[in-house]
Amino acid sequence: MQTVDILLGGVPFGRNNVGDEAILECVVGIIREVCPAARITVSTDLPEDTAARLGVETVQLFGFDPPYSRTLMEERLAGADVFIWAGATGLSDYPEIPLKMLEIAHRAGTKTVVWGVGMNQNLNPFIYRVLPGKRRTLLNLLSLLAFKRVDFVRRLENMAMDRARAKIVEQLNLCDLVMLRDPETLAAVHACGDVPQAIVGADSAELLEPEPxxxxxxxxxxxxxxxxxxxxxxxxxxxxxxxxxxxxxxxxxxxxxxxxxxxxxxxxxxxxxxxxxxxxxxxxxxxxxxxxxxxxxxxxxxxxxxxxxxxxxxxxxxxxxxxxxxxxxxxxxxxxxxxxxxxxxxxxxxxxxxxxxxxxxxxxxxxxxxxxxxxxxxxxxxxxxLLLQRLDAAKAKLAELLNSL
The missing domain is CATH 3.40.50.2000 (Glycogen Phosphorylase B;)
Known part of the structure; x- marks a missing residue:
């Protein structure tokens, strides 16, 4: 059977977050279950630990500070058969990062999967808020000059969030499989725009087994x-x-x-x-x-x-x-x-x-x-x-995609 090269990323793996690592361990297990021929590479900030613990190949953490190689990221996304954005709440917490990775993968013709990702009702205000400083002061001055008929700070923030929502819809609609964490995430995505192929699954951490x-x-x-x-x-x-x-x-x-x-x-x-x-x-x-x-x-x-x-x-x-x-x-x-x-x-x-x-x-x-x-x-x-049943249905779709390559 031909090897399928899979890159897992879009989440700050290796950054000491037990939840993210639980997701990663279970996603790796799912891939091995549905596609034994897969060769898995994880984008992580703890390459040696991740490789030893999960038996995978690793590459530097893409998308998140500190600086990483943009060239290497593009090469790895283009060289993979499938890029899987593997969970967490990135659709609202840090959407720009994995969406950019999806965009690069789509341009390269790489298959893409959004797997178990969640979304809060509101986008992360710390990303889209105009922070105190010269820019905010200038916008507030413009509002005063307009006799407060226009809140220029709010307008700029809303424009940034509207662009992010449009990008979410655009990139998700280009994906080969979109499995969201819960029905509320599906509703939040559809509030951004229509993503008809998106399905509801569950968080992969539901599959975790305890250490003796x-x-x-x-x-x-x-x-x-x-x-x-x-x-x-x-x-x-x-x-x-x-x-x-x-x-x-x-x-x-x-x-x-x-x-x-x-x-x-x-x-x-x-x-x-x-x-x-x-x-x-x-x-x-x-x-x-x-x-x-x-x-x-x-x-x-x-x-x-x-x-x-x-x-x-x-x-x-x-x-x-x-x-x-x-x-x-x-x-x-x-x-x-x-x-x-x-x-x-x-x-x-x-x-x-x-x-x-x-x-x-x-x-x-x-x-x-x-x-x-x-x-x-x-x-x-x-x-x-119930959550395991939803995961099983999603795993069947993932198996169909990976084994078709």
Missing amino acids: WENIALNREALHILESEVRKVGLCISAQRQLVHEQELIEFLDRLAGQDHRIVFLPMNHVTDAALMERLRERMKNRVHSVVVGGRRAPREILAIAGRLDLVISSRLHLLILASVVHVPIIGISRGSKVDNFLTAFGHTSAGSVDACDFEHMQNELDRLIDSREEFAEVSATVHE
Whole structure:
């Protein structure tokens, strides 16, 4: 059978994000399942680790800072049989990067796949907002000269977002397969324009399996808590967008610790999230009843550790996904609509957002869920099965495409 050269990219792989690495591991597994003849190359910032862990070839991380070789990126996209934009929420978080990669691939005649990508209702405001500076000052002055009949800042921002939405529609319609993460992403894409061939699948991380517990290295403090019979509440707050009401969170955690719960800080980024978790723990009065699970952790390790918890609270989508895979009750804190979208399938609503966290709702959800894990497990098993069915349907389409080459 002829080898099919596949390039996986469009996501900042190798940047210490457990969620992205979980997606990558599962996408590699899917490709090997549906097309054993595939030769897989991953665009990553951790080439040696990725190659050793997944048994793939690697190339530098394309599209993201620090500077990369544009020439090499074009060569690799043109030389591949298939380019797969492999997940995450890039349609709204950083659309310009993977869309440019799709554009280069399309010009070269390379087959293209959008696989499990998500999209928030709104595009990333940090990309399309006119930031304070000379440009914004000038636009505000023009608005004043127009007697505020025209908001030139808003007009320029809207024009940039309209161009991005048009580019999304243009490039997705040129793809050979478009599988989106959830129905809400499909709706967000169709709000940009008609993409008739797009289908709804699921996040590939739903396929992840936990690492055997005996293979996980933990310090004595973490091991003692995780193997104890006391109630354990896992927590991860993304350092990308921290909670505005941080002191209220610390007081909430102290109350739980005072009620004989153990707080397990579970960073999804072992650098940025871990530093934030350490700082939060240090500010707790009852920090003796808490622990930060430190060190670089593979996705399978995080999944196994999550399985030891009684409940997970997170503003990181993929910790919620992984906890639900092992049927651990979840409470989400919204950081863009992706968290809300995921919780909808479970009949849950977020405990507010990182900008306005609702601690009363969080406490009510905790009281409701922590004593009814079996009930939650029934719901999560049903949701998980539905997501796997959607993934299976998408895998059939991917198999058809790859094996036709």
